[in-house]
Amino acid sequence: MxxxxxxxxxxxxxxxxxxxxxxxxxxxxxxxxxxxxxxxxxxxxxxxxxxxxxxxxxxxxxxxxxxxxxxxxxxxxxxxxxxxxxxxxxxxxxxxxxxxxxxxxxxxxxxxxxxxxxxxxxxxxxxxxxxxxxxxKQTRSKVLIIEDEPIIAMDIETIVRDLGHDVTGVAVTRDEAVALAMEDRPGLVLADIQLADDSSGIDAVKDILEEFNVPVIFITAFPERLLTGERPEPTFLITKPFQRSTVKAAISQALFFDQTTVPAEG
The missing domain is CATH 1.20.140.160 (PhyR, sigma-like (SL) domain)
Structure with missing residues (x-):
């Protein structure tokens, strides 16, 4: 070879x-x-x-x-x-x-x-x-989680809060994700690809980004599907099953480079 x-x-x-x-x-x-x-x-x-x-x-x-x-x-x-x-x-x-x-x-x-x-x-x-x-220390923010698996969503929420960030909500469908984002604008979005009603986390993110800019971390079991080099790709991508340390690193990096971070209250 x-x-x-x-x-x-x-x-x-x-x-x-x-x-x-x-x-x-x-x-x-x-x-x-x-x-x-x-x-x-x-x-x-x-x-x-x-x-x-x-x-x-x-x-x-x-x-x-x-x-x-x-x-x-x-x-x-x-x-x-x-x-x-x-x-x-x-x-x-x-x-x-x-x-x-x-x-x-x-x-x-x-x-x-x-x-x-x-x-x-x-x-x-x-x-x-x-x-x-x-x-x-530099990147405290508010986070929207788009994830239809309850156990995974709870795990991600715990990680986010342990890092000192606030969670604006957990959405399980495209429409719910957009509604939550409009209700309380997040400084970061963590999005699964396949959602509960067979809607797409990618589409949910596109809808949100049409309204305002926000850093996004995608979560998927098939990262190669998004890392094709043939279209705009997500800067931050987590592979399922993930380690807690991986999620922490991705969140820190996404907020580190963001200029639109919405500070958390308090």
């Missing part, structure tokens, strides 16, 4: 990581493209003594670390998400956010993450704690 064939199954998830790291589909894909170009240009430099997925992320990390996020200041154009993130990034070391995303969202072990960012497992644990504390 060629190197390209070995890497292909992992590309959608590397793109997910790139988008979560940068807060932008276009920017994240730019880094992924640069990593692939580096592999094609010098395949002999691709790590041979590790799993192909680990080697792929290692190549991506090399590209990312060579372009520090502070370079955003020099760009002539940047998205609203990037603009609001600059102030926050000034208070959070980029490596802390990488450690958080690699462990909580991408599912790498502490040891693998240490390899990817050139540090020790003990330092990875410290960095993850640091990132969560700082991001949570």
């Amino acid at each position: 060629s190197l390209g064939q070995q890497l292909a199954p992992h590309l959608p998830f590397l793109r997910r990581y790139g988008r979560a790291l940068t807060g932008s589909q276009q920017e994240g894909d730019r880094y992924v493209r640069a990593a692939l170009e580096a592999i094609v240009a010098a395949p002999e430099e691709f790590p041979k003594d590790v799993d192909p997925r680990l080697g792929l992320y290692r190549m991506f990390q090399g590209i990312w670390s060579s372009t520090h996020p502070d370079d955003w200041e020099a760009r002539e154009q940047s998205s609203g998400g990037e603009a609001i993130a600059r102030a926050r990034l000034a208070r959070i070391a980029p490596v802390s956010r990488q450690a958080l995303l690699l462990t909580a969202m991408e599912g790498f072990t502490v040891e693998d993450t240490a390899y990817l960012i050139d540090t020790t497992p003990e330092e990875v644990d410290r960095l993850v704690s640091e990132a969560l504390e700082e991001i949570e």
Whole structure:
């Protein structure tokens, strides 16, 4: 099997990581493209003594670390998400956010993450704690949950409240989701794809976004259906079944890059 064939199954998830790291589909894909170009240009430099997925992320990390996020200041154009993130990034070391995303969202072990960012497992644990504390401090908001499975909805609600956010409501259908959003505007939406009456969480989100901008995290058992590269894709995507730490990381990142966050009361 060629190197390209070995890497292909992992590309959608590397793109997910790139988008979560940068807060932008276009920017994240730019880094992924640069990593692939580096592999094609010098395949002999691709790590041979590790799993192909680990080697792929290692190549991506090399590209990312060579372009520090502070370079955003020099760009002539940047998205609203990037603009609001600059102030926050000034208070959070980029490596802390990488450690958080690699462990909580991408599912790498502490040891693998240490390899990817050139540090020790003990330092990875410290960095993850640091990132969560700082991001949570900066991003308190109100959250709408769109989920038709009661147990999953309760679990998500607990996670959201544990992070210090308020829950505006839990919707089980498209119409209910839109009504709740209009009644009490959320600063974040967590949306399942398939809802109780066979309506679509994607359609519910589209309806809400026609009224106002809000960051969205989609939840699905089939992330590859949304990570096609052929249409606008969600920046934040959680795979079912999910880990609590994954949901926490996605919420923190979505609010971290958002410029329209509605503060929670109190």
